[in-house]
Amino acid sequence: MxxxxxxxxxxxxxxxxxxxxxxxxxxxxxxxxxxxxxxxxxxxxxxxxxxxxxxxxxxxxxxxxxxxxxxxxxxxxxxxxxxxxxxxxxxxxxxxxxxxWPNLDKSCCLNLLGIIHVRLGDFKTAVEYAKRCVDIDIRLNDPDRVSSSLNTLAGAYMAANQPQDAERYILRGLEYAERAGNPSRKAVLLGMASEIYYKLGDYSKSVDYADRAYRLDSIGGREAKMAVRLSQKGTALVGLKKYAEAEQVLLKAIAGLRASGNVHSLAIDLNQLGFLMLRQDREREAVGYFSQAASLFGKMGDLYNLVNSHKGLYESYWSINPDSARIELEHFNALRDSLYSTATADALARYKTEFDTDRLREEVEQIHSARHRDIVVGVCVLAVVMLAGIVYHKRRMRRYRAEMLALIRDVERLDGTPEPEEAPTEAAENSFERMVVDVVRQGLASGDDISVSAIASRLNLGEQTFRRRFVAETGKQPKTFVMAIQMEMAARMLTSDASLPVAEVARACGFDDASAFSHAFKKAYSCSPTQFRQKRA
Structure with missing residues (x-):
C-alpha cells in the first residue's frame, strides 16, 4: 500500500x-x-x-x-x-x-461577483451585483465597460429563466457596444441576444443575431468564438425545424469546439445533435452523440446536463434495445433526484466513502502477495506518464511557436501596410496595434521600460483599461504581442548585418541577458540566433 x-x-x-x-x-x-x-x-x-x-x-x-x-x-x-x-x-x-470608491477596480469586483453567483445558482444576488456594476460603469462614462456589465446582467436574468428582462438589458448593452466601437464586445452581446431570443421562442431572430455575431468574429479571426456562434445558430435552426441545415451547422460547430478545447459547449452541442437525430428517427446515431455527451458531463460533474444526456439515451434505446433503455431510465431518475434532494446527494456521498473504504481494506489484505506486480505496474505507469509529459510539453511548445510566428507576421504586416482603406472595425484594430508597435519600438530605441504598465502609461491609459481594450480589440495578450515585436526586430537585425554580435542584438531588443534572449528566440523560431543567421545567409 x-x-x-x-x-x-x-x-x-x-x-x-x-x-x-x-x-x-x-x-x-x-x-x-x-x-x-x-x-x-x-x-x-x-x-x-x-x-x-x-x-x-x-x-x-x-x-x-x-x-x-x-x-x-x-x-x-x-x-x-x-x-x-x-x-x-x-x-x-x-x-x-x-x-x-466607484472606480474600475470596484466595477471589476462587482462583475466577478455577479458571474460567480450565476454559477452558484443564486440568481437574485447575481442580478444585484450586476446592477451595481452597471451603475458604476455608467458613472465612469465608459461605453465598452457598460456594454460588458449589461451583458453580465442579461446573462443573470437568462440563468434565472427571465428572458423578457434579459432582452431589455441586452438591447441596451448593444447600444453601448455600438457607441464603444468594439467589434469583439459587440459579437459577445449579439451571441447573448441569440440565446435570449431562442428562449423567447423567436427562432428567426435568434438565427439572425447568431449570424451577425459570427460575421464579426470571423473578421477578427476569433475561431473559438466562431464555433460558439455556430452552436447558437444550429440550436435556433432546430427550433425552426430546419433539421438538415441545423445538422450541418452543429457538426461544423462541434469540430471547432473540439479544436478550441471548449469541452462544455462541445458536450452541450453533442446533446443537441442527439435530440436532433431523435426527431428524425435516427436512434442509433443519437445513442453515439448522447454517450459522448454523458461521458464529458460526467467528468465535469455537470449533473443538470448529464440528466438530459441520460434522458436522450433512454428515448434512443427505447425502440432498439429495451434492456439498455431501462438502465438509462434508472440513471435518469437517480440523477434527477440528486439534483433536487440534498438527502440523496448525502447518501450517495456516504455510499462512495463506504465503497472506497472497502476497496482500501481489500488492497491492504492483498498487498503482500502483489508487491512484485505493483512494482512492475508502477514503473510502467511512471514511464508512460513521463512520456506523456514530454509529448505534452512538445505540443505546448508547438502551439506557442505557431502563435508567436502568427503574431510576428502581424507585426510585419503592420510595418508594410500604410493606412489602408479597410473596413472601419478592422482599421480601428490595426490603428491601435500600430500605436502599440510604435510605442514599443520607441522604448527599445531609447532603452526605456517596455512593460505592459509602461506602454499603457505612454498611451495615457490605466494598465487594466489598456489590457482589456487590447484583448477586446485584437484577441491577443499584450505581453505576448510585445515579445513578438522584440522577436521580429531581432530576426531583422540578425539577417541585415552578419557582423553584429548576438549580444548587441539582444540589448537592442530589450534583453539585458544574452542567454535569456537566446532562450526566447529559440522558443519562437525553434533555433538559436546564430543558427537562424546561418540559415538565412
Whole structure:
C-alpha cells in the first residue's frame, strides 16, 4: 500500500497537480500575515502561471487596505478560474468593502461577483451585483465597460429563466457596444441576444443575431468564438425545424469546439445533435452523440446536463434495445433526484466513502502477495506518464511557436501596410496595434521600460483599461504581442548585418541577458540566433 501511495505522489507531481495546492498555501500564508512579502510571493506565482499579463509587485510602503484589496481580488479571480466558486465568492466579498470608491477596480469586483453567483445558482444576488456594476460603469462614462456589465446582467436574468428582462438589458448593452466601437464586445452581446431570443421562442431572430455575431468574429479571426456562434445558430435552426441545415451547422460547430478545447459547449452541442437525430428517427446515431455527451458531463460533474444526456439515451434505446433503455431510465431518475434532494446527494456521498473504504481494506489484505506486480505496474505507469509529459510539453511548445510566428507576421504586416482603406472595425484594430508597435519600438530605441504598465502609461491609459481594450480589440495578450515585436526586430537585425554580435542584438531588443534572449528566440523560431543567421545567409 505504501508503495502504491508513493507512485501516486510521484505521478501527481509529474502531472503538475501541485499548482492548486501552491496557490492555496500562498493565499493562506497571506491571510495569516497580511504583509508585502507574502502578497508578492502570491503574485510571483500568478506571474509564473501567466495568469496576469505583467508581474504585480507591491512596494514596502503600500497601504494595508490596498494590499488586502488587490490580493483578495486576485485570489477570487484564481479560484473562479479553478471553478471553486464558493472560495471565489468568499474572497471577492472580502475585497469589495475595501474598494471604497466607484472606480474600475470596484466595477471589476462587482462583475466577478455577479458571474460567480450565476454559477452558484443564486440568481437574485447575481442580478444585484450586476446592477451595481452597471451603475458604476455608467458613472465612469465608459461605453465598452457598460456594454460588458449589461451583458453580465442579461446573462443573470437568462440563468434565472427571465428572458423578457434579459432582452431589455441586452438591447441596451448593444447600444453601448455600438457607441464603444468594439467589434469583439459587440459579437459577445449579439451571441447573448441569440440565446435570449431562442428562449423567447423567436427562432428567426435568434438565427439572425447568431449570424451577425459570427460575421464579426470571423473578421477578427476569433475561431473559438466562431464555433460558439455556430452552436447558437444550429440550436435556433432546430427550433425552426430546419433539421438538415441545423445538422450541418452543429457538426461544423462541434469540430471547432473540439479544436478550441471548449469541452462544455462541445458536450452541450453533442446533446443537441442527439435530440436532433431523435426527431428524425435516427436512434442509433443519437445513442453515439448522447454517450459522448454523458461521458464529458460526467467528468465535469455537470449533473443538470448529464440528466438530459441520460434522458436522450433512454428515448434512443427505447425502440432498439429495451434492456439498455431501462438502465438509462434508472440513471435518469437517480440523477434527477440528486439534483433536487440534498438527502440523496448525502447518501450517495456516504455510499462512495463506504465503497472506497472497502476497496482500501481489500488492497491492504492483498498487498503482500502483489508487491512484485505493483512494482512492475508502477514503473510502467511512471514511464508512460513521463512520456506523456514530454509529448505534452512538445505540443505546448508547438502551439506557442505557431502563435508567436502568427503574431510576428502581424507585426510585419503592420510595418508594410500604410493606412489602408479597410473596413472601419478592422482599421480601428490595426490603428491601435500600430500605436502599440510604435510605442514599443520607441522604448527599445531609447532603452526605456517596455512593460505592459509602461506602454499603457505612454498611451495615457490605466494598465487594466489598456489590457482589456487590447484583448477586446485584437484577441491577443499584450505581453505576448510585445515579445513578438522584440522577436521580429531581432530576426531583422540578425539577417541585415552578419557582423553584429548576438549580444548587441539582444540589448537592442530589450534583453539585458544574452542567454535569456537566446532562450526566447529559440522558443519562437525553434533555433538559436546564430543558427537562424546561418540559415538565412
Amino acid at each position: 505504501k508503495l502504491r501511495l508513493l507512485f501516486i505522489v510521484i505521478l501527481l507531481c509529474i502531472a503538475g497537480g501541485a499548482s492548486a495546492d501552491d496557490a492555496d498555501r500562498l493565499i493562506a500564508d497571506f491571510d495569516r500575515k497580511a504583509d508585502v512579502a507574502s502578497a508578492n510571493k502570491f503574485f510571483e506565482f500568478l506571474d509564473r502561471r501567466e495568469f496576469t499579463d505583467s508581474k504585480i509587485v507591491f512596494p514596502s510602503a503600500v497601504h494595508a487596505d490596498s494590499l488586502r484589496q488587490q490580493t483578495w481580488y486576485w485570489a477570487a479571480e484564481w479560484y473562479y478560474d479553478c471553478q471553486n466558486y464558493s472560495l471565489a465568492r468568499d474572497y471577492a466579498k472580502r475585497a469589495l468593502p475595501l474598494m471604497r
